[in-house]
Amino acid sequence: MPSSISESLNGRLAALHTERVATWAPEDLAVNVNQRQLLTETIDRASIVKPGDVVETFSLLDVEGGTLSLEELVASGPVVLVFFRFAGCPACNIALPYYEQHLARPLSELGVRLVAVSPQIPERLVDIKxxxxxxxxxxxxxxxxxARRFNILYTFDEASQTAALAKGKPIGDITGTGTWELPMPAVVVIDEDRIVRFADVSPDWLERTEAEAIVDVVARLVADRKLAAQG
Known part of the structure; x- marks a missing residue:
């Protein structure tokens, strides 16, 4: 596990922002900062996915082929879903490798599936894997x-859309979805009974759930299940 702030996920994301402050044009930086601030100020936490919610069945498209159903994912224990924006997202390219380093192995040792989820179409999403x-x-x-069911989608604000169009890169073209929607980064843990046991949604995509917090939650779930099985 990370031993210092500089080694933490959010430390690395903070460094990305610092780099942007030093290198981006002020007007470009303002668009990015203002969009993240707007999401932080307007998120309705009462309506988004939360612990205790019962999750109806769903199916995801594995980027390497086939589908992943909820029933399959929780067949032998909880599943950890990590929602991210898209394959080319710089912050996601920090977060997912970080989870590979600090989260994938501990969850595997607990017998728990980890799935990174984005609305981007599979043939473009496979690149990040x-x-x-x-x-x-x-x-x-x-x-x-x-993501829509969990109410964690957001739509680019007008300034973000204008900036993207000026660069010729509408996000819907990049993702292949044809929309201005992306998910807010989120971690959702669902147990074998299809109940959400942990949910952390980050409207500011430069703030994300640390691996250690996820491992702690899942380890407790697995331990509680073992105790219950023993009677």
Whole structure:
């Protein structure tokens, strides 16, 4: 586990922001900062996915082929879903490799599946798994159905849309979805009874759930299940 702030996930994301402050044009930086601030100020935490929610069945498209159903994912224990924006997202390219380093192995040792989820179409989403050498599942949430159900989608604000169009890069073209929607980064842990046991949603995509917090939650779930099984 990380032993200092500089080694933490959020430390690395903070360094990304510091680099942008030093290198980006002020107007470009303002668009990015203002969008993240707006999401932070307007998120309705009462309406988003939360512990205790019962999750109806769903199916995700594995980027390497086939589908991943909820029933399959929780067949032998909890599943950890990590929602991220898209394969080319710089912050996601920090977060997912970090989870590979600090989260994938502890969860595997607990017998728990880890799945990274984005609405980006599979043929474009597969790049982040292959380029970053991710050992865990990466899956496409077709039409953002699950993210929409969890109420963690956001739409680019007007300034962000204008900036993207000026660069000729509408996000819908990049993701292949044709929309201005992306999920807010989130970690959702669902147990064998299809109940959400942990949910952490980050409207500011430069703030994300640390691996240690996820491992702690899952380890307690697994331990409680073992005690219950022993009677």
């Amino acid at each position: 292959r380029v970053r050498g991710l050992s865990f599942d990466v899956a496409s949430d077709q039409d953002a159905n699950l």
